Amino acid sequence: MDFQQRLRDGALDVDKEDLIGVLTLRFGGVPKDIEEAIRTITDGVQLERLILVAANVPTFERFVEELREGNRAFRMVGDGFNPLSK
Structure with a gap:
């Protein structure tokens, strides 16, 4: 494996650890x-x-939906991405 x-x-x-950290902070685990x-x-990119x-979804379940979309999802719009909505 080369240096790059x-x-x-x-x-x-690092990004994986950051993602797990954000989820833990927001949703408790x-x-x-x-x-x-x-x-x-x-x-x-994903x-x-x-x-x-x-950091922006209001529920953990909404995050899981986005995770399951894989790299097909590309926009974050609407109440599904408002951390203040439930």
């Missing part, structure tokens, strides 16, 4: 199956989007 790939892998690992799903993500989603 190690850097990319390291950045992905992350079920094991969701944590495992997060750890399998290899797309940095991880960055999910960090924003985690």
